[in-house]
Amino acid sequence: MIITEMPEPVLDKIIEFSDFKAVLTLRQVCRDFLNFIDDLNDSKLPDSKLLTFGIRSDYTENNVIVCFMGPDDSFYRFVYSEVEKSRSFNGKTTNLKDEDIVDVAIRDLERILKFQKSTFQWSCFNIHQLFRRPKFPNLEVKLSNMFRKLNRKIKTEILDIMAYSQVGFMSILPFVDPETLKRLRLFSMNKTVRIEMNEIAETEQWKNAKSIYCYFYALKVTVDDICHFSNVFIKMLYISARVLDFLRETITSCSNIDFSRFKFEIPNENEEMSNLWGHAFITAYLGFTNYSCLTLRQVSRDLRNFIDDLKDSKLPDSEFSTIEMGKDDISIRLTFQYPDYSQHQFVYSEIENSRSFNGKTTNLEDEYIVDVAIRDLEHILKFQKSTLRWTYFDIVDPNLQVKLSNMLTKLNRKIKTEILDIKSGSLSGFMSILPFADPETLESLKLFSLNEDVRIEMDEVVKTEQWRNAESIYCNFYALNMKIEDIYHFSTVFMKMRHISARDLDILKKVPNTKIEL
Amino acid sequence: MSSTEQGTSSAAPAEPTTAPESAAAPEVPESFYYVHGKDKVVHKVSAGALQHSALIHGMISNLGYTEEQAKANPFPFENIDGDILQMVVDWCNQHKGKPTPPEDTNLPKQKEKLFDLVLAVNYLEIKELLTYCCKQVAMMVKGKSPEEIREIWMIPTDAEDEAAEKEAKKRAGKEAAGETAAAAGDAK
Structure with missing residues (x-):
């Protein structure tokens, strides 16, 4: 009697009692197991209980890397090499022959995500592509398609996405479960990049998150878009009198705001910008260094009023000797x-x-x-x-x-x-x-x-x-x-x-x- | 001190629960049924023990056999080996009217026996025992590599499987050709 000839309910039960690693190994045992497992309904698969997940495209090496960390600190790293046309995992390298490495990587990822029922503590998507010379031109699109097909939101508490444009962020963000998302962190390749945020700010994920971090200039973000966050790090090119009003109100009404973490930063060229764009054109982000707010006072009337109206206790210590x-x-x-x-x-x-x-x-x-x-x-x-x-x-x-x-x-x-x-x-x-x-x-x-x-x-x-x-x-x-x-x-x-x-x-x-x- | 007190207090309520059963037993005598496997050895099993098997329970609940009728008509399970059926009957007797424990360590360790038991239990629809068996099957290969799993479960590789299939087809083809040749010879 060969096990693969067992009746389906029996095989279902055997899978049920196997852990995630064992089921993935079983897939490799023979074609019958592979077909049986891939055809199984997701609900019958054991929970992989992974804690973290990351996908990264590495341009220097022409690799796509997918990583997971398990609850017992076990670490899984799949490296898909464009040059060698291979997949490496656990010290074993498989030749992928004529297959597209992106297709293989995404298929593997899909397979693993099918097992994940519990919430990831942290997920990271670092798949940004340089527009002029994309190494994996379809990675974002294929990833989106896979998520759509998976028909299940990724449950994660912290989500990091690195992208060059709103489209890049939006290829991932809608596929994350808004109920479980607590911290959203958006990165771009450098902090001077300007990215429109209007579509992102409309998503349920943005609206439900408790904390936001944007490491670039966020455009088209209004104060209404950020007022629900309990923790904000956002860089804006332009700060309106209305935003300042809101901030003043928040700061003066909340006794427990840690003002040392509230910061405006003005680049050196602020005067030039001021001349070009009008008096309120500044960079502002949360976090307040002592002396910079004095400079800030000089930038515009709105800011001057804002700072002068603050209670002294809300101001940072200038720390002069x-x-x-x-x-x-x-x-x-x-x-x-x-x-x-x-x-x-x-x-x-x-x-x-x-x-x-x-x-x-x-x-x-x-x-x-x-x-x-x-x-x-x-x-x-x-x-x-x-x-x-x-x-x-x-x-x-x-x-x-x-x-x-x-x-x-x-x-x-x-x-x-x-x-x-x-x-x-x-x-x-x-x-x-x-x-x-x-x-x-x-x-x-x-x-x-x-x-x-x-x-x-x-x-x-x-x-x-x-x-x-x-x-x-x-x-x-x-x-x-x-x-x-x-x-x-x-x-x-x-x-x-x-x-x-x-x-x-x-x-x-x-x-x-x-x-x-x- | 307290453990003795607990012991007596826990023993006390046990008595009344057993008392009605023993008191009720003479009123409704326990009925027995008979089963046999491939080896035709007949096993006498109480209806209470057989309740574990949804299949047999379904069969007997509509029959209304008398003791003599039951004895005269044992249930035949020709697809189950005698020793496997014995294991099943033993398990049912052991767990008659008892809540099943979370684990059962008395299952066969040999792959062939375990697989046969799984098939029999699945056929007889003994839910709890099937759970134990499947768990044991899964445990056999926990932490093993695909190669080791193939060895433990004696699964041929895909290449071997294909080769075997081809061989089988070839043989079937030859046999068919042989038959047609023989038929042609006969016709002549």
Whole structure:
């Protein structure tokens, strides 16, 4: 008795108790088994329970590669070589003679997919073809035809497709089960490619997915197309005021949005693009690098409004280590330095009434440089969340003092800095800054005057929390109205006093490491 | 401690279930039927055991045989070898009125016997036993290569199969030619 002569219900049952690998092996045993298995209804086949699946066309080697991973980490790799006209699997190479390797690959794939009943964790289609010289010109079409014939949606949680055009993506996407798809990731050969997405965004698969990733410029995508995703990475060439409105609303209404992952990126040529395409032509994608959103503010009015309306907590940390503001007779300088010593400098020229930044000079027309500089500083301070190592204000100009003080009052946030240097000729100058420094972070306070013989009353300064909390003090001028109690808490003191009482001197003499010059 | 308690509690409900059966037994005496295979050896099997076979169960449920009639008319299963039928009868007796276990390890290990048993069980429509047998057949070749499977199940390769077919055709052709020649000779 030969097994293949067994009645059909018996063979059905034997197949039912065999695993997927065994059934594929049985196909190779003899022609009768092959015909019997291929004619079986899919429901009678055992579940292959594969976890991942991938198909890739390899141009350099002229191969088509199909891979699967099983639940026990078993890995199956079929390589179909155009050059050798062969299929390699499991160390065994079969000559395909006159058969088209694409046909064979797709037939094998179909056979395996017939067994898959459970959901793939991940499926990857990397079958994009260069239009000018396609090596496997019919691969996409044949794959689509196979899926149509299979008459069953591919169940996968993550779907990756790499393609050159919407048509390429659409040759796969509709054949995926929308119910099981969670993450859709679309790639193109390089990130500057622009692909229309209108048909893709219409699919059930797109609408049902929870997460989208597009590694190219997505065209014809509206905010309505992406608002259902809980996780979005999409690059757009153009961002409309409506999209910005939507984003602002989302960001301000959701407390749990991780804004560090919300990013706009502007290519270097943004100004050129802006000129060519109008003021709102930018690249935006999710993820926000600290300084770029300041640049972003300059791109268009919509973006400026968008960013300025955001709550400070939604803004990324600019992570500067030092901020320096200086003014001389002809200019104001604002310098920001990162921990790696790279820096940005804004120079505001009194004579030209202009702002220079990054080699670019902007005429400020009828605005005052002081106003512009303070506004810029405000914007930057809004982004600064980490503690600055050093902050320096050279604010001898009374006008600058008043405006700076007003701005800092409006900012409603203390400047976190470890070292604070203020250069001013008067008590009011020091007091326009000092109360706005965070007393918790302040370690060292240095107060400078224009010349060392100046005498400044310190009674208001010493009452501040900042003074009382600092560990070190340096004053290069004569401090008036000071008591020994006011400096007693400092571990390092450099002070000049006009008078010192015998009692104070006695106390100081008792402190070790004290150097007193009379 | 608890295991003894559990033991007694599980034993307790078992008694009432067996009691009605034994009490009911004298009222409806169990009927027996007779079957024989190719070797004509007659096996006496209770109707309860035969219930496993959908085929025999269907046959006897309409007959209404008396004990004597049943004895006089054993069911002939000429297509089943005597030893295979014995195996089937034994299995039915063993599993009479019992829920079948998830696995049966007492099946023949030899390919020929197992295949014959599969055919007999399939014919007699004994669903559970067929499941065990098919599972065992599938297990025989699990993890084996196509070549090994051919060896285990004694399947000829396609080339051998074709050659055998050709040979058979050739022989048939020759025989036919021989017959016609003989017929012609006769006619002469």
